[in-house]
Amino acid sequence: MTNKISQELKDKVLEMPEYRQGVNRVRVRLRDGTIHRQVFIAWGSEIVRVGESTDVPFNASDIVEIENDL
Numbered sequence: 001m002t003n004k005i006s007q008e009l010k011d012k013v014l015e016m017p018e019y020r021q022g023v024n025r026v027r028v029r030l031r032d033g034t035i036h037r038q039v040f041i042a043w044g045s046e047i048v049r050v051g052e053s054t055d056v057p058f059n060a061s062d063i064v065e066i067e068n069d070l
Contacts, residue, residue, distance in 0.1 A: 003047040005060045014044040016068045023048075029065040030058055037069055 005013070019025035024041045036058065040049040047056050 002060050003056050004045055005041065005047065005063060005066075009063060009066050010044045012066055013041055017070065019070060025069045027067045027069040028058075028063045030062045031064055032062070034058070039069070 013024050013026065016024050016026070019040070022043050024044065026039050026041060027035060027037045028039050029035050036050055038049075038051045039047060042048045047060055048054065050056055
């Protein structure tokens, strides 16, 4: 399972305001329609946390939509 998001999604994340230095907090929708909030992405490319957990319960390649979650 990969935590690196696609270049297309990375470009979107880098346009969003940062939650903390080098970190964005986003909401993602997966292929199956599941929505995850409080997804933390470091340096626009790697999912490092979901909520309070460092375990990512989905594959980054399953993300179809990403939005700011500030």
